[in-house]
Amino acid sequence: MKENGATIIPFALDAEDEGNEAGVELAEAVRMAEAIVFASAEPVSAKALAARLPDGTDVRAVMARLHGLYEHRGVNLVTIGDGWAFRTAGDLAFLMSRDAVQQKKLSRAALEVLAIIAYHQPVTRAEIEEIRGVETSKGTIDTLMETGWVRMRGRRRTPGRPVTYGTTDAFLDHFGLEEIRDLPGIDELKGAGLLSSRMPSNFAIPQPPSDPDLLSDDEDPLTDLDLEELGLLTPRITDD
Template sequence: MSETGAKVIPFALDGQDEGPERQVGRFDLAQAVRIAEAIVFASAEPVSRKTLDARLPDGADVDAVMEEVRRQYQSRGVNLVRVGDAWAFRTAGDLSFLMSRDAVQQKKLSRAALEVLAIIAYHQPVTRAEIEEIRGVETSKGTIDTLMESSWIRMRGRRRTPGRPVTYGTTDAFLDHFGLEEIRDLPGIDELKGAGLLSPRMPSNFAVPQPPSDLDLLADDEDELTDIDLEELGLLTPRVTED
């Protein structure tokens, strides 16, 4: 016992015998891993850090626990993957072809929608006018709506410029669908050229923009969407005031 009365739990160094105190520590980690595994398995959506922190035992290190779950599943038929600031179980990459046999055929995105999605992913936060400037053609509202319905993009805020245009960005569903842990995992220029998605004769000064590291933070020139903004955009039913 320490002078304060708290129990000191020693940990054996590599090569030393492990005492009963070490076994207690190991059991606690194992129990936290089992709890985290059950929570993620039971959820239809990726489980956020906030949810795990609230439901794991007090004092549990969420990162350490989830890394242990990932390690245990790395050679199995399903793997634990990180999606932004959340975790989910997904079919192992080398077995995904088995699932595609019974997969429901999804409607393919148009070329325009793919272009808009790519621009939003790499340039976010970006307005519709900025998307059109990059593409060089007008972007229909239907294209934006299609991407919104897929849950791959969202309205982030409003730009502090005349007219206060809406800014767009990607979602965790976008990361999940394309197998990305974070937006910074998007392919760079060399990877895009290697995949044949860019011409090898691109201008020497061409560069792929680096998306922001934290998509939840508003940019310096963005304002948060308010209820009034949502009502104006048709995303929130106007409140009825009683006389």
């Protein structure tokens, strides 16, 4: 088929979809979702897809079909947080290594803080210091925020209202996690040689939150005044 001089390859239907109006509509919705995710620089959420696909579209069914289509391709559809994105198949990542930009390695302190935030979120700077047993510089947390892996979540409902920190979808994307609950457990960490086999018997790894985007009962959301105070928002100029 040609259109405006270009060859158009029709979207392939499964045998069960041919001659089936609902199947044809699903296939067209899959094509549309494919285009939306492909064109986006960030993972696309179910809400964003639902807003752009035909009314009544079963987004989960559409993305399940699209996932299957790319399952054995050089590019896979992956779930990141509550969204979807196309990524190079894991077994082909070596092909991209020669073109990869060399990233500055995080310091040991930054890695420790990142691990604490990932497993203990929401967590304050004072709580991070208590867990590490040493003072944590503001620069270390700033570095993690610059990577896009850590964000300010809210304010703890305690004296001083300290800021709480948590991870981002960019953190999940970088480490190949669908959700924060996919972080390795104690057995996996021991198997990878990241924990000593002689850890105290009462040592335990906290269970990450099921939905890190939801504020906990002892957190308040960040307001514009908070953001101004933290230097994340330009102060408003008011006329006297």
